[in-house]
Amino acid sequence: MSRPARRGRPADRRAHIGRLGEDAAADHARSLGWVVLVRNWRNRYGELDLIAADGTTLVVVEVKTRAGRTFDDPVMAVTPAKLSRMRRLTRMWLAEQERRWERIRFDVVAVRLDAHEPEDPGGVRITHHRGVHE
Template identity: 55%
Template structure:
């Protein structure tokens, strides 16, 4: 049995989330965008609706810390909004709407990873 590091589990979860988002027709514009205030996991565009989507990815191997709904606190949403504003300020494109989503990836309970996509969390 192979033991995975937290970084490897996180990278796998993020790739599965990106695959999920692209299967929905979203175009991934950026991944792991960092600035001095933090990091945005995935930035995607929903071109037909001209919506920019900032996606927080949460990968879990157990339910020890609660489900995806508990993973993003009001403080985390505030931080994501701030980071989204900084990303938008550094990119001149115009968007009709901005959305923050959370994609939860649960690995290990079943043969296939479970994906939960919460739209417009904040």
């Protein structure tokens, strides 16, 4: 009978880990001098994790977070289909905006958290992949 409760736990943990990663990615963007415009913009077609301004460049960031001991880079989870969806969603977001951008860049920020203490800021490792699809 405890099966449903167990199923809920990993999803809750996964959502929590995702939020921690997105917070770390937003902090990383700000540390680069970027202005974070939107976090978690969504519509019925999907979600954009982070939209920021790097001067006159709009940067759309996919955040991939892992809290485990695997050694693969979380960027490996960003497929060509995901990049295509990001482009489509970005066009939709831009259609709602008044400002125009000189350049648009798509980045992936891979966040690794300590498996045992994911909330420990000292255990955060960020790998920033710039221009994965321009």
